[in-house]
Amino acid sequence: MSERTRDQGSGSWDLEVDVVVLGMGAAGCAAAIEAHESGASVVLLEKLSGGLEGGNTRVSGGAWFRTHDVEGAEAYLNSLSGGYPLPPAVVSTWARETAQLTEWVESALGATTALVGEAVNGKGRGIPSEFPGLEGSDSYGGMVAVDGQLGRARLLNALFAGLETRAIDVRLATPARRLVQDPESRAVTGVLAETPDGGTLRVRARGGVVLATGGFEGNVEMVRDYLRLPQNLPWGSPYNTGDGHKMAQKVGADLWHMDNMMSIEGFAVPGYQSGFYGRFFFSNGFIFVDSLGKRCDDELPSIGHGHALRHGAYEHSPVRRVHAIFDEATRLAGPVSPNGDVLAVGWNVLVEGYEWSADNSVEVDKGWLHKGETLDELAASLEVDPEALHRTVARWNASCEAGEDEQFGRDPDTLVALGDGPYYAFTSAPMLAWTNGGPRRDEHCRVLDPFGDVIDGLYAAGSVSSTYSWARDSGMHIADALAFGRVAGRTASASTQGASS
Structure with a gap:
């Protein structure tokens, strides 16, 4: 032996x-x-x-x-x-x-x-x-x-x-x-x-x-x-x-x-082993789309530490790769990845000591966030179908105007239309909080x-x-x-x- x-x-x-x-x-x-x-x-x-x-x-x-x-x-x-x-x-x-x-x-x-x-x-x-x-x-x-x-x-x-x-x-x-x-x-x-x-x-x-x-x-x-x-x-x-x-x-x-497990929305950036939490604390003007450019879920479900109420039961959430799409107003509203003054949690915040810029501009310049002056440009950056993305945004904005999300039933109080460009996005992995x-x-x-x-x-x-x-x-x-x-x-x-x- x-x-x-x-x-x-x-x-x-x-x-x-x-x-x-x-x-x-x-x-x-x-x-x-x-x-x-x-x-x-x-x-x-x-x-x-x-x-x-x-x-x-x-x-x-x-x-x-x-x-x-x-x-x-x-x-x-x-x-x-x-x-x-x-x-x-x-x-x-x-x-x-x-x-x-x-x-x-x-x-x-x-x-x-x-x-x-x-x-x-x-x-x-x-x-x-x-x-x-x-x-x-x-x-x-x-x-x-x-x-x-x-x-x-x-x-x-x-x-x-x-x-x-x-x-x-x-x-x-x-x-x-x-x-x-x-x-x-x-x-x-x-x-x-x-x-x-x-x-x-x-x-x-x-x-x-x-x-x-x-x-x-x-x-x-x-x-x-x-x-x-x-x-x-x-x-x-x-x-x-x-x-x-x-x-x-x-x-x-x-x-x-x-x-x-517990998973959350988060994304990888060059030079960091852990991910950044991707959550819009300052604006609800965002949607999730899949690799085809189609909206794929209620972005703000009733959720508790990695499990969301879907289809009458609590299921793991998130479990899929999605693109989070948002507009200029949301970019300016506050950091899409919270700093320690909002949420003093996470490796990159507490150990790496990274301070996300207040208007996300630094991270846009670094290429960590995708940017497109138009939806066509953003779609090209994300490698999704531009026509599908146009249809998705148009349908979302119509739902916001009507005050009802007929696709996924998102809370009416959170329905915020996407304005004109430029547009931005990050791609959620998703990220693991723990196993x-x-x-x-x-x-x-x-x-x-x-x-x-x-x-x-x-x-x-x-x-x-x-x-x-x-x-x-x-x-x-x-x-x-x-x-x-x-x-x-x-x-x-x-x-x-x-x-x-």
């Missing part, structure tokens, strides 16, 4: 601890802190260097949802799961653990928290549910965040402070490459990682290894195979490349809901093989193995990562008891 997979044996390890955590986002930090609080010795390995570490948590809103009704939350998650039911024990654990998060962030991290957007509906509930028609949605009590503010890595910084306060051993620029298994029991006993200087670090995990390595948005092959999208365009970290998925599969893990599927796990975060048996010593939490089999509401992604990160840390720590030294 090769060194990559065999148990290293006593005396051949470079480091021995109770729990090894892979990944430094919300799930990994929570797992490391919880394992430490449970009395375990911990090392956290992160593949990226300082300033890039933290996965999507670094560039997310960093908020978790609030509920004071655990039974209602269970009903809501079951409703959100649609035709893809989750194990009841996972649902119960999720509801119980997520209800404790605000108290944990305040007590364990010493952070100040508050409800986001408390004045939105004047009832102290903050941001309302995105799926109000589903059973259990009345248990949703809005989102809570550090200082009550979204974005700018507030949660991640609080988690990092929690690691530092506890003097938890953190190794940056130390990517895990392989899991080590015992040759007889097949239990995971450690990790082979690469050191910053290119050497090998052999770490024994007496209690187990926690995978918290994020999703696979940055892996073009996995995105094509599992999500059926032709382009891997992440909104968050471009370094989420499915590393944990591959390591788990190598040791026999089963997978669950690998086809689930949800990964190693199948139970309510204790123990990774399972295809026969439902536990792979001893291996745990998973966060986007590498998200709970959500279908839809999820605002703040549920971070809540899942924190909640099951804590569960994984506790379970792995408990497994240390009785382990040989």
Whole structure:
């Protein structure tokens, strides 16, 4: 058996601890802190260097949802799961653990928290549910965040402070490459990682290894195979490349809901690995057309974090490549890709620090946005049928004049006609906010093989193995990562008891 997979044996390890955590986002930090609080010795390995570490948590809103009704939350998650039911024990654990998060962030991290957007509906509930028609949605009590503010890595910084306060051993620029298994029991006993200087670090995990390595948005092959999208365009970290998925599969893990995701409108530009969010916050004067130049959808459906109400059910949205067409008035109304003052989320906004121009003129000059003085010129730039585009715009403008979108039923209050040229466009990929599927796990975060048996010593939490089999509401992604990160840390720590030294 090769060194990559065999148990290293006593005396051949470079480091021995109770729990090894892979990944430094919300799930990994929570797992490391919880394992430490449970009395375990911990090392956290992160593949990226300082300033890039933290996965999507670094560039997310960093908020978790609030509920004071655990039974209602269970009903809501079951409703959100649609035709893809989750194990009841996972649902119960999720509801119980997520209800404790605000108290944990305040007590364990010493952070100040508050409800986001408390004045939105004047009832102290903050941001309302995105799926109000589903059973259990009345248990949703809005989102809570550090200082009550979204974005700018507030949660991640609080988690990092929690690691530092506890003097938890953190190794940056130390990517895990392989899991080590015992040759007889097949239990995971450690990790082979690469050191910053290119050497090998052999770490024994007496209690187990926690995978918290994020999703696979940055892996073009996995995105094509599992999500059926032709382009891997992440909104968050471009370094989420499915590393944990591959390591788990190598040791026999089963997978669950690998086809689930959150996508948004976004587009690629030269020189940037992640995409720019394409959303018109300042004007409704735009339409989506397909590769034939025909309008193809309601551009503003009832939508909640990647799922839109279409044909009587919640479906993934967006899932197709479209051209977003707009006119001069919309160009001048404000940036088509929001800056941090509007939405402090996304890799290009927070890590790359790009400031989109107020009138989009800089990006037009760079060629990031298509421009045509006439519809014919724009059609040529987009390589669509000019006659079809003319007909599409004429039909749209007639609908706006009539106050009714007879094609797709777009809200009459959002119907804004396109004026005379020049005209502009960007092409949405679409863009991936995150993926949800990964190693199948139970309510204790123990990774399972295809026969439902536990792979001893291996745990998973966060986007590498998200709970959500279908839809999820605002703040549920971070809540899942924190909640099951804590569960994984506790379970792995408990497994240390009785382990040989």
